[in-house]
Amino acid sequence: MVEKEQGCCCCEEEASEEELLARLDGIIQEYKDKPGALIPVLQQAQAVFGYLPDVALRKISLGLDKPYSEVAGVVGFYSFFSTHPRGKHMIRVCLGTACYVRGGKQVLDELKHRLSIDVGETTPDRVFSLDVARCFGACGLAPAIMIDDNVHQRVKPARLQQILDQYIDEDQARADKKAESKAKA
Amino acid sequence: MPTLTIDNVTVEVPQGATILEAAKKAGIKIPTLCYLEDVQAIGACRVCMVEIEGARTLMASCVTPAGEGMKVHTNSKKAREGRRTVVELLLSDHSGDCQTCDRNNDCELQALAHDLGIHDITYPGEKSAPHMDASTPALIRDTGKCVLCRRCVTVCNETQGVGGIFPQGRGFTTVVGPAFSQDLDDVVCVQCGQCAAVCPVGAIVERDQIQDVWAALDDPTKTVVVQTAPAIRAALGECFGLEPGTLVTGRMVTALRRLGFHAVFDTNFTADLTIMEEGTELLTRLKKALVDKENVALPMFTSCSPGWIKYIEYFYPDMLANVSTCKSPQQMFGALAKTYYAQKIGKKPEDMVVVSVMPCTAKKYEAQRPEMSDSGVQDVDIVLTTRELGKMIQEAGIDFVNLPEGTQDSPMGMSTGAADIFANTGGVMEAALRTAWELVTGTELPFENLHVTPVEGLEGIKEAAVTFEGCQPEWSFLNGVTAKVAVAHGLSNARKLIEKIRSGEASYHFIEIMTCPGGCIGGGGQPRMTTNAIRMKRIEAIYKEDEGRKLRKSHENPEIKQIYEEFLGHPLGEVSHKLLHTKYTPRLKA
Ligand code: SF4
Ligand code: SF4
Ligand code: SF4
Ligand code: FES
Ligand code: FES
Numbered sequence: 001m002v003e004k005e006q007g008c009c010c011c012e013e014e015a016s017e018e019e020l021l022a023r024l025d026g027i028i029q030e031y032k033d034k035p036g037a038l039i040p041v042l043q044q045a046q047a048v049f050g051y052l053p054d055v056a057l058r059k060i061s062l063g064l065d066k067p068y069s070e071v072a073g074v075v076g077f078y079s080f081f082s083t084h085p086r087g088k089h090m091i092r093v094c095l096g097t098a099c100y101v102r103g104g105k106q107v108l109d110e111l112k113h114r115l116s117i118d119v120g121e122t123t124p125d126r127v128f129s130l131d132v133a134r135c136f137g138a139c140g141l142a143p144a145i146m147i148d149d150n151v152h153q154r155v156k157p158a159r160l161q162q163i164l165d166q167y168i169d170e171d172q173a174r175a176d177k178k179a180e181s182k183a184k185a
Numbered sequence: 186m187p188t189l190t191i192d193n194v195t196v197e198v199p200q201g202a203t204i205l206e207a208a209k210k211a212g213i214k215i216p217t218l219c220y221l222e223d224v225q226a227i228g229a230c231r232v233c234m235v236e237i238e239g240a241r242t243l244m245a246s247c248v249t250p251a252g253e254g255m256k257v258h259t260n261s262k263k264a265r266e267g268r269r270t271v272v273e274l275l276l277s278d279h280s281g282d283c284q285t286c287d288r289n290n291d292c293e294l295q296a297l298a299h300d301l302g303i304h305d306i307t308y309p310g311e312k313s314a315p316h317m318d319a320s321t322p323a324l325i326r327d328t329g330k331c332v333l334c335r336r337c338v339t340v341c342n343e344t345q346g347v348g349g350i351f352p353q354g355r356g357f358t359t360v361v362g363p364a365f366s367q368d369l370d371d372v373v374c375v376q377c378g379q380c381a382a383v384c385p386v387g388a389i390v391e392r393d394q395i396q397d398v399w400a401a402l403d404d405p406t407k408t409v410v411v412q413t414a415p416a417i418r419a420a421l422g423e424c425f426g427l428e429p430g431t432l433v434t435g436r437m438v439t440a441l442r443r444l445g446f447h448a449v450f451d452t453n454f455t456a457d458l459t460i461m462e463e464g465t466e467l468l469t470r471l472k473k474a475l476v477d478k479e480n481v482a483l484p485m486f487t488s489c490s491p492g493w494i495k496y497i498e499y500f501y502p503d504m505l506a507n508v509s510t511c512k513s514p515q516q517m518f519g520a521l522a523k524t525y526y527a528q529k530i531g532k533k534p535e536d537m538v539v540v541s542v543m544p545c546t547a548k549k550y551e552a553q554r555p556e557m558s559d560s561g562v563q564d565v566d567i568v569l570t571t572r573e574l575g576k577m578i579q580e581a582g583i584d585f586v587n588l589p590e591g592t593q594d595s596p597m598g599m600s601t602g603a604a605d606i607f608a609n610t611g612g613v614m615e616a617a618l619r620t621a622w623e624l625v626t627g628t629e630l631p632f633e634n635l636h637v638t639p640v641e642g643l644e645g646i647k648e649a650a651v652t653f654e655g656c657q658p659e660w661s662f663l664n665g666v667t668a669k670v671a672v673a674h675g676l677s678n679a680r681k682l683i684e685k686i687r688s689g690e691a692s693y694h695f696i697e698i699m700t701c702p703g704g705c706i707g708g709g710g711q712p713r714m715t716t717n718a719i720r721m722k723r724i725e726a727i728y729k730e731d732e733g734r735k736l737r738k739s740h741e742n743p744e745i746k747q748i749y750e751e752f753l754g755h756p757l758g759e760v761s762h763k764l765l766h767t768k769y770t771p772r773l774k775a
Pocket of ligand 1: 233278279281282283284287288289290292293294295386387388441
């Protein structure tokens, strides 16, 4: 199932699904006869779509002449591949040893509860995605979570909403500014 | 040629041989699980670990090459304990009860636990949640029993070139199965059952229909008839400990009678009929191409093998016109049993139950294809594999090995040597040539003892050519024409052959395809484990059966002549067209 692109923050203009699929065709053509093409093609496809929708996987399977089961197997093996659309902000909760013993699990449970999603899922408004990770090298200040490129340390479950609100507020401010400049122009 | 010692036995092996092979040569048995002769050696399960002097860790013997001067211990404390740990860990994540498992007494994991003397499971822990896939008419998957040996993945991808299953996910949650944990019915699986044939445990098995057969036999309102495929008689004996390649035709018939079938017939009869129909179809296509200059689809492919049919429907739907319209012998039999035979005995089709015994799981699928009900009801009701028939005979307490010989009933039980060889790769081609040649030229096929040796044997793709001479007036357009034929078995070989044709690299008139390696004698429903050596033994048995016959050409079968006179008219005639021919469905691959 493919959902309509809703315009994501990372690409300048909104590309239609046809345009994205055409780009994928180009990638497949480029790698078609090279050995070990599957992983790089999947990576680039994910960069194009933001995730790996089913249509893209089937196209890759046919284009590279790889069984669909194998394509799916590879996608499922590597955690950096996702078959669900990702939210604007990626939250990764560290479950490395240090973080785990100092409450990482509780942080994760709280996030699941607040966002009403499970690990690997995205909120319906496509703002947050949730994932787990192993050790950001911030063990001294465990438990740690990472949102986009920012590491938040010594996170307490009770403080999570505050952290999430930061991102929501920033987005709001940016949107307001954009609207303002548009109105001026 | 390295020389090494294994458990103090000195053995010399060819360069590149593994320690496992060396041990076999030395008469020492090393337990294995993921390894399968002729199929794979990937070092995945570690059950075959041995201790090598000087090596830091235990080594998997199935992938470690034997080295000069190596000192190997298969039974040291370290090796024994290592192996035991591996098997205990497998058992700790295994959900299944041996007593009620399809593989009870025929399971490699069970045998390992027994041989290694494992009495309790020391690692009780979380078990991965099992998934049952009963989506297809042919196969049942139970991921709770899977030991992740990947044998099925290798045969599905490499031998069959289908790629329906692959390991999904990673670590503890890995499942071997279709993409994204779908079921087999949602994906390109052709239901050949080669996965079930190589699975060491009960994780993929055929859908068991034994109870349906008992129910039919117990129903006084039903007339229950049975047909057995050509390949059964060369393998059924293995279910009772007989040597592979033991022919048990007569004992099989007696066993079926004792089970209570009202009539015991033979799929060989309709194999002979297939030759009449398919041979005529081929000659008609050739005539259209050569004389009428019509645009007919050539080469023509055989259509007996339902896995192959599903494969071409998925992978080359643009070539369906090249497939013979003949139904498989199983389905011809069903349609005739419920019309021709039913009329003879004064029964209605709905009061008949047709049971087949097939070497094949895809036959279970074929029987329930919607187009296979030309008698007005489903033509073939129940399909048992060879293994299931073996179990039924066991359940009935029949002492199979010591049974007297029986003979099939008339009028659909008589057959020729040409029908016997439908069981193995190259056989349908040879049978077709025996009849087509004689029909066209009026003389016997000019091969020694009627064997078209270039298309026999286990080579993946085989070719032959025959040039027609001295044709009968009706077929004079074939004078001097060289008919080129090819044979492939195992669907990856079929694919290679088709790609050669599509690229223009090769061209043929007639092609035989069998889904399973070796043909039906190596089918997905045959007794386990089918190695190449066992394939060859079964094939030898089949040729022996053929050579022992008075009649070795399909058109000589008196019951075939009779059915054309009494019922069908002539090959490709109106009745044939309705009952014996079919059409195919293009399917989406991905
Ligand atoms: S697969 Fe083997 S070990 Fe498992 S329950 Fe069945 S017979 Fe027993
Ligand atoms: S039945 Fe054949 S095609 Fe289907 S999964 Fe098994 S090996 Fe593959
Ligand atoms: S299903 Fe059977 S053959 Fe396939 S990986 Fe599991 S245990 Fe091995
Ligand atoms: S364990 Fe979480 S940052 Fe190292
Ligand atoms: S049999 Fe050697 S690793 Fe499995």
